[in-house]
Amino acid sequence: MIPTALRFLALCLFMLCMAGRPSIAAEPRAEPLPTVTIGVVADHEPYTWVENGRVVGFSIDVLDEIARQAGLRFEYRAGSWPELYPAFLRGEIDAIDGISYREERSSQVRFTAPYHLRHTVVMHDTRRPLPPVADLAGLKRFRVGIVRDIYFKSALVDHGIELVEYDGLPNLVRAIAFGWVDAIVGPELALGFLARKAGFNQIGVAARIPMGGLEIEDFRIGVPPQAPDLHARLAAAVAAIAPGRLAELEHRWQELGGRPAETGGDFRLSEQQALYVRGLGPLRVGITRDYPPFSFADDGRTQGLAVDVLLRVQDLTGLQTIIVADTWPVLLELFQRGEIDLIANISETPERRRFTRFTAPYHRIPNVVFTRTEHTRRLTSAGQLHGMRVAVTAGVFYEQPLRAHLGDSVLAFSSQQAMFTALAEGSVDAVLSPLHNGQHWIRTLGLSSLHVAGELELEGHSGEDLRFGVRPALEPLAAIIDAALASLSPTERHTIANRWLGAALPAATAGGDGTPVAFDDRERSFLQERQNTLKVCTSPNWMPFEGVDARGRHSGMAADFLGLFASRSGVRFETVLLPSWNDALGAIRERRCDLLTLAVQTPERLTYLNFTDPYYTVPHILLGRIETPFLDDMDQLAGRNVGVVRGHSLLRWLRERYPLIHIVEVDSEIDGLHRLQRGTLYGLLSNLNSAGYHLHELGLADIKVLGRIPGDAALSVATRNDLPELHAIARKLIATLGTQDRHRIESKWRAIAVEQKVDYRLLWQWASIGVLALVALLLWNRKLGTLNRQLAEANARLEQYSLSDGLTGLGNRKYFDREFDTGFAWCQRSRTGFAVVMIDIDHFKHINDTWGHPAGDECLRLLADCLRTHFRRDTDRLARLGGEEFVLFLPFSDADATLARIEAVHAEIATLRAPAGSQGIGFTISAGVAIGIPSTAEYASDYLKRADQALYEAKRSGRNRIIVDRH
Numbered sequence: 029m030i031p032t033a034l035r036f037l038a039l040c041l042f043m044l045c046m047a048g049r050p051s052i053a054a055e056p057r058a059e060p061l062p063t064v065t066i067g068v069v070a071d072h073e074p075y076t077w078v079e080n081g082r083v084v085g086f087s088i089d090v091l092d093e094i095a096r097q098a099g100l101r102f103e104y105r106a107g108s109w110p111e112l113y114p115a116f117l118r119g120e121i122d123a124i125d126g127i128s129y130r131e132e133r134s135s136q137v138r139f140t141a142p143y144h145l146r147h148t149v150v151m152h153d154t155r156r157p158l159p160p161v162a163d164l165a166g167l168k169r170f171r172v173g174i175v176r177d178i179y180f181k182s183a184l185v186d187h188g189i190e191l192v193e194y195d196g197l198p199n200l201v202r203a204i205a206f207g208w209v210d211a212i213v214g215p216e217l218a219l220g221f222l223a224r225k226a227g228f229n230q231i232g233v234a235a236r237i238p239m240g241g242l243e244i245e246d247f248r249i250g251v252p253p254q255a256p257d258l259h260a261r262l263a264a265a266v267a268a269i270a271p272g273r274l275a276e277l278e279h280r281w282q283e284l285g286g287r288p289a290e291t292g293g294d295f296r297l298s299e300q301q302a303l304y305v306r307g308l309g310p311l312r313v314g315i316t317r318d319y320p321p322f323s324f325a326d327d328g329r330t331q332g333l334a335v336d337v338l339l340r341v342q343d344l345t346g347l348q349t350i351i352v353a354d355t356w357p358v359l360l361e362l363f364q365r366g367e368i369d370l371i372a373n374i375s376e377t378p379e380r381r382r383f384t385r386f387t388a389p390y391h392r393i394p395n396v397v398f399t400r401t402e403h404t405r406r407l408t409s410a411g412q413l414h415g416m417r418v419a420v421t422a423g424v425f426y427e428q429p430l431r432a433h434l435g436d437s438v439l440a441f442s443s444q445q446a447m448f449t450a451l452a453e454g455s456v457d458a459v460l461s462p463l464h465n466g467q468h469w470i471r472t473l474g475l476s477s478l479h480v481a482g483e484l485e486l487e488g489h490s491g492e493d494l495r496f497g498v499r500p501a502l503e504p505l506a507a508i509i510d511a512a513l514a515s516l517s518p519t520e521r522h523t524i525a526n527r528w529l530g531a532a533l534p535a536a537t538a539g540g541d542g543t544p545v546a547f548d549d550r551e552r553s554f555l556q557e558r559q560n561t562l563k564v565c566t567s568p569n570w571m572p573f574e575g576v577d578a579r580g581r582h583s584g585m586a587a588d589f590l591g592l593f594a595s596r597s598g599v600r601f602e603t604v605l606l607p608s609w610n611d612a613l614g615a616i617r618e619r620r621c622d623l624l625t626l627a628v629q630t631p632e633r634l635t636y637l638n639f640t641d642p643y644y645t646v647p648h649i650l651l652g653r654i655e656t657p658f659l660d661d662m663d664q665l666a667g668r669n670v671g672v673v674r675g676h677s678l679l680r681w682l683r684e685r686y687p688l689i690h691i692v693e694v695d696s697e698i699d700g701l702h703r704l705q706r707g708t709l710y711g712l713l714s715n716l717n718s719a720g721y722h723l724h725e726l727g728l729a730d731i732k733v734l735g736r737i738p739g740d741a742a743l744s745v746a747t748r749n750d751l752p753e754l755h756a757i758a759r760k761l762i763a764t765l766g767t768q769d770r771h772r773i774e775s776k777w778r779a780i781a782v783e784q785k786v787d788y789r790l791l792w793q794w795a796s797i798g799v800l801a802l803v804a805l806l807l808w809n810r811k812l813g814t815l816n817r818q819l820a821e822a823n824a825r826l827e828q829y830s831l832s833d834g835l836t837g838l839g840n841r842k843y844f845d846r847e848f849d850t851g852f853a854w855c856q857r858s859r860t861g862f863a864v865v866m867i868d869i870d871h872f873k874h875i876n877d878t879w880g881h882p883a884g885d886e887c888l889r890l891l892a893d894c895l896r897t898h899f900r901r902d903t904d905r906l907a908r909l910g911g912e913e914f915v916l917f918l919p920f921s922d923a924d925a926t927l928a929r930i931e932a933v934h935a936e937i938a939t940l941r942a943p944a945g946s947q948g949i950g951f952t953i954s955a956g957v958a959i960g961i962p963s964t965a966e967y968a969s970d971y972l973k974r975a976d977q978a979l980y981e982a983k984r985s986g987r988n989r990i991i992v993d994r995h
Contacts, residue, residue, distance in 0.1 A: 033086045033188040034794045052325035060102040064258065066091065066249070067116055067124040070106035073197075074281045075126060080107050086217065086281040087247065089127055090143050093273065097265035119252065123376055127250040136236050138259040140266045142246035143274065144438065148180065149216045149243075152234040153204055153469070157263040158211055160234040164189065170210035171202045178636040180242040186214065192575045195487060198222055203348055204461065205229055206396065206480035215245075220282035224522070227393055227464075227530035230995050266538050284518035295344045295515035301508050303345070308502070310348040310630060310681050312738050313338060314359035318444045320468045321528040322373055322391070322494065325353045330742070331643050333528040334373045334494060337513075337639075340520070341496075344512040347505075348631050350681070351645060366499060367738045374497040375425040382922065383833025385506040387494040390513055391525070393462040395426070398470075399481040406482035407458070413568045416457040426460070429486050444469060451478060460484055462492050464529060501860040518549040524853060531952030545597040556751040561600045562754075563621035564590065566611040568605060569696040572721040572777035573743075584643075585717075586625035588773045593761040610675035614746055623758060627746035628677035628750070640762045642742035644770065647971075648678065651704060651712045651719055652734040659711075662767075663902050664691045671700035677711065684857060688850060697722055704731060715741055721777070751950035772820070795843065835885055836892035838914070839907035847905050848917060855919045855961070857943070863959040864971045865916040866979040867891075870952045870987040872912035879944045886942040887951050889914065894940065898933050915975075923959055927992060930957060934990055952988040956977060960995030 045564065068076040068083055068091075076085040082103045090599065095102045105112070116124040117136060129139050150167065152158045161167060164187040174181060176193040184191055192209050197218055206211045212219065216986055223231040237243070249266070251259040279734040280286055297305065297671045315327040315335060323332040330353050342349060352359065352368050360367045364383050376386045397407045406411060410433035420427050424439035431438045439456055441447040448469040451459045458481070459466065470478050498506045555562075566586070568576040576908060578582040582590075582603040590601045604621045606612045615621050617636045629639040650670070659665070666688035672679050674693040683691055694700040694710060700712040701722060711734055714722075723731055745762060747754035831843040834920055839847070855862040869887060871877070876884040887906075895906050904918045920926040935954060941948030956978025958971045978991040985991070 052756075057100070061099060061332050062100045063103050064095075064123060065103045065105055065121045067085060067105050067107065067112035067121045067243060067462070067484055067813075068123045069109055069112065069126060071108070074127070074218055074286065076106070086277060087284070088146070088288075089277050089281075090269070091125060091249075092268050092273065093277075094143070094265040095773060097268045098261045100261070113962065116250065122251070122255070122258065124250045126247050127951075128246050129248060133250075136253065137250040138253055138256070139260070140249045140251075140263045141345055142248050143266050143269070144247040144278070146218075146245040146247060147216045147236060147243065148213060148239065149219075149235060150213055150235040151216075151219055151231055152211050153207070153473075154230050154232050156207065157446060158712045161237060163237050165403060166212060166235075166237075171208075173200050173209035173212040175200055175214060180213070180215075180239055183239050183242055183383060194463070198226070201226060201228060201231065205394075206483070208480070217278060217282045224283060224525075225285060227391065227525070227529065229525045237885070249280070262537055283604045286447075287518040290551050292703050295512055297508065301504070304504055305346055308347070308505070309684060311369040312336050312352050312367070313506075313680075314368045315351055315353045315362055316356050316359060316373055318355040318568050319373065319479070321464055322462075323353075323394075325645065329643060330740070333524060336524045336527065337516075338372055338496075339403060340524075341509055341512045343568045348629070348634075350678070350738075351642075351742050352738045353645065353647070353740055354736075355425070355442050360423045362738055363497065363499070363510060367662060369499050369502055370505075371497040373494045373932075375493050376495060377425045377467075380425070380497070380860050382925070383500065383501045384497040384856075385500055386500070387496040387506050388513060389495050391494040393464065393492040393494065395484045395492050396463050396466065397481045397484055398448070398459040398461060398466050398478050399457065400451060400454070400477055400479075402479045402481075406699065408482040408485050410486060412482075414438075417455075418457045419450060419456040421461070423445065424451055424460075425492070426484070426486055430460070440776060445473070448475060448478070448711070451475075452725060466756075469576065486651070499860050499985075500918075512658075523868045545757075545764060547597075547757065547760065551753055551760075554751075555757070557600060559567060559600075561602050562757075565616045565621040565624055566605055566607040568607070568884060569698055570609055570718065571725075572717055574706045574940045580991070585773050585777050588776070589625055589765075592769055593732060597757075597761060599757075599761075609673060613675050616746070619748055619750065622748060622751070622754055624746040626743040628741050629744060629746075630677050631681070632680070633677075633746065636749060637746040637750070638749045638758075639744040639746050639775060640758050642744045643762050643765055644743045644774075646743070648713060648715050648737040648740050648741060649719060650734045650737055651714050651731055652710065653704065653707070654730045654732050656710070656732075657733055657764060660900070662686055662689075662738075665711065665867040667706065671703055671709040671712040673700065676713065678737070681715075687854060687857075697944070698726070701726065701731065713737060715778070717774075809854065833908040836889055836908050838892050838895070839905065841907070841909055844905075844907040844909060844915060847907075848972070849968045851903075851905060851917055851919065852962060852971065856964065856966070859961060861920040861926075861959065861961050862971060863916075863918055863920055863922060863923075863957060864975040865930055866956045866975040867895075867914040867916065867955050867974075868979060868983070868985075869912040870954055872951075875949060879949055883942055883949055884912075887949060888945070890940050891937060891944055892952065894933055894936055896934075898929055915972075916921070917971075923994070930955065930990060954982040954987045955990045957990060957992040958983055958995065960991060985993075 044413065068087065070076070070078050070083075072085070074085050075084060077088040078084075083106050088104070089103055105809065107115075112121070112124060115121055127133075127137065127139070129142075129354060133289065150158070153233070158170065167184075167189045170192050173194055174184065174193050175197060176195055181191070187783075190305070192203065194203055197214060200212050200214055201219060201222045204210045205223070205226070217866060219231070223229070227889050249262055251262060295914065305753075315330050317323070317330070319332070323330065327839045329352050338349070349370070354362075359368065360372055361528060365370045368604040369383075374384065374386070391402040397413070399407070402945070410430055413434060415437075417437055418430065418434060419441055420430065421444065422442050427438065427440060441450070444465065447456075447459055448466065449460070450456045451474070452475045459883065463480070468482075469475070472527065488813060496506070496509050498509070524578060566574055566582055570584070572584050574582075574586040581587075593599065594601055604615060606615055612624065613633070616624060626644065627633070627637070627639070649796055657664075665686065665692065669692050670683065670691045671680075671692050671694045673696060679691070679693075692703075694703060694712075697712070697718055699713055700714075702708065703709045704712050705728065722728075745758040747758050749755070779810070831839055831846070833840040852862055854860070869891060872887070875887060877916055891914065892906075892908070895914065899906060899916060899918065901918070907915050909915055918926070934955060937951070937953050941950055956975045958974035958978060962971070974993045974995070978993045982989050982991040
């Protein structure tokens with residue numbers, strides 16, 4: 029074997045000879061760099077480790093810098109230290125990385141200067157901070173975690189510190205995150221890297237304390253003594269690296285997972301993607317309202333890590349969204365029914381792929397087991413939970429796998445708060461929850477008796493991966509969101525994560541502190557030009573948000589917010605009273621005023637307005653008469669008159685999304701309530717705040733909430749967009765609002781009542797008359813309600829009879845004519861798949877001629893019942909067109925699954941027997957299918973014609989088969 033020094037010398041001589049030779053080419057070819065084999069430890073994250081067949085890590089980045097400075101090419105040989113060091117001493121590799129200087133090694137190794145000093149530090153959970161610690165003695169009162177048999181263990185033992193040992197740094201990080209120890213001691217860069225990688229942004233350095241020289245370990249490159257030239261070259265390269273560059277690399281690996289802070293780059297949609305996004309209109313996004321710190325509603329604001337990521341995606345893509353904040357079970361059901369378009373924090377499972385198109389994960393969270401007592405034996409698997417009552421969030425992705433192990437001992441809760449309260453009270457024995465979410469509820473509810481007992485490990489479910497879920501009909505949107513997520517730089521991701529997973533909830537959660545606004549020179553000049561006065565468009569009939577009091581003054585929540593803005597900025601707000609909300613929109617569009625205090629962002633309004641971040645959110649609801657059934661889904665409103673205030677932010681969305689609803693524009697909510705009472709409206713779109721206010725003020729006891737309309741009103745300050753200074757001023761005004769401000773204003777208008785002076789001398793005189801009148805009114809209302817219900821039921825039956833086929837109970841030709849074009853148009857607008865199936869009983873004339881028409885009728889009824897059994901979803905439409913000809917049409921998200929349902933009908937029909945004779949009558953069907961995603965150039969009749977032609981082809985080919993025309 030050739031010694032390392034000789035090999036390096038030969039390499040240098042060869043390079044000198046080549047340099048002296050004359051060039052014979054027009055452009056000289058670059059000679060390959062000399063190669064140096066360097067040994068690196070294979071499992072030393074984050075310094076060096078092997079990932080996807082490549083050696084990566086902080087040390088590799090530094091070594092690459094050294095190689096560039098030295099004009100060398102490093103060939104990395106990865107292995108364990110016990111393998112590498114002897115190989116280095118035997119001369120099998122040219123150099124070795126990450127070696128520390130030891131006097132006893134100096135005869136066998138030439139050392140470069142250190143390129144990194146690994147600092148051993150004390151780290152803590154910043155949500156459970158340690159007091160200031162100056163030396164090892166300061167740790168005596170705490171449980172301290174270390175890696176088993178670490179080299180500095182004796183120094184800690186000598187100071188009487190209570191130690192808890194763990195296998196490996198990742199387990200050490202989990203111990204502090206889960207609260208099993210009060211502090212951990214280990215290498216700063218490695219612990220920081222592993223904490224960020226696991227999503228534990230709250231773990232930070234508590235102290236750097238002396239440990240008799242053991243607290244610092246130097247990283248150098250070692251070279252054999254017989255290779256002085258290589259040593260000199262490497263030593264010079266190490267010295268040439270700027271200290272700032274090394275600090276940048278350390279930060280990159282400790283805080284950003286090794287990715288450069290500036291990666292991400294400019295994000296631009298392609299022309300086709302931009303056109304697609306513009307055509308979508310506002311999208312309804314489901315946000316879990318009790319899932320802090322990832323998403324939660326707080327004093328009318330929806331916020332959290334998932335919300336910040338969503339807002340950034342909106343900024344990059346231009347998407348318009350309507351927030352729907354609710355519990356997870358409700359959101360999942362709405363999403364499956366297609367009543368919301370996106371869901372912001374959903375984990376991927378095979379079952380959910382049927383109705384969801386997933387983006388890449390934007391965050392991962394460990395799921396842990398919380399119990400009332402600390403367990404010395406960690407609970408990490410389902411088997412260890414046998415015999416315990418285990419609480420989970422209803423619909424969570426691991427609920428069914430867990431039930432497969434534990435059966436009925438798994439209890440599903442719709443409320444996170446209720447789940448942890450049940451654990452504290454002893455109603456359940458364990459709670460499974462994401463770590464940060466559970467820790468939030470423990471702190472918020474003061475449940476100090478609860479502890480993390482272990483990290484849950486179910487097969488195929490190693491944690492919770494937060495992704496955006498997209499309706500299958502909007503599949504291209506998943507790729508667009510993925511591209512936007514990929515463009516977020518590590519610094520940006522790190523900032524968002526630190527904001528919500530750091531030491532405490534940020535100022536944004538609590539709001540501003542009420543301090544005066546600091547305007548810059550440009551903003552002050554803008555205000556001075558307008559005598560420090562801004563004009564606000566207002567409407568008189570949107571209480572409790574906005575209105576006019578008995579003295580003609582601007583009143584409501586908007587007026588109170590403006591009062592706060594004025595007191596904290598010195599700006600005077602002049603209200604411009606308009607007859608209606610629609611008039612207020614018109615006035616600001618015509619630039620007759622400067623801002624709106626409470627407005628919802630829509631694509632149309634963005635053409636003339638800028639919007640601040642939402643600062644107050646309220647759910648939309650549907651009001652109806654007391655006898656009206658509760659609303660299960662929006663399809664129940666098909667054919668009904670629903671009142672919507674003219675100019676409402678949801679007006680366009682309702683018309684596009686639910687074309688079968690008869691939208692009736694009303695001048696105001698009061699106008700709508702009167703129409704609702706008169707019976708000219710079936711329902712009225714409202715929101716919780718204004719509905720409660722008006723029902724109380726008008727004394728309407730016969731109106732109730734029918735259900736939730738997916739899509740919350742996220743209210744912002746809107747400013748005219750031709751004056752950008754206004755937008756900057758409005759944002760600063762919003763920043764002054766705090767949680768207490770919002771809570772105080774909301775509470776005031778929730779509790780306010782119409783005050784009346786009462787003449788007590790007349791009170792008792794009228795009391796008895798009033799009671800008698802009330803009793804009579806109640807009796808009459810009950811009788812009237814019964815009559816109305818009977819009449820409504822009769823009308824419904826009449827309508828049903830007029831649209832039904834008398835023999836089969838399916839829709840008739842009239843029903844088909846009413847529904848077919850509407851169903852096609854909905855699929856065309858929403859870019860959803862549409863399928864039409866024409867079905868015919870084979871040789872039906874022969875059945876009638878042989879067995880008689882009653883037997884033929886029985887075959888028709890059997891076919892109809894079979895179709896009803898297989899196609900009973902709300903969106904499936906079935907009709908008998910006449911004779912033995914049936915038609916099925918429906919939207920779909922999965923073409924193969926739809927065709928499988930049709931095949932199932934075809935197979936089952938062949939097994940049916942209509943009663944006749946001794947053995948009954950068997951029959952088969954032929955079917956023609958037209959399936960595809962309708963383009964804007966197509967008509968419903970095109971699909972019907974294609975299905976009819978496919979049916980003809982099925983008959984011509986021998987019957988008893990299905991022919992599919994895909995498009």
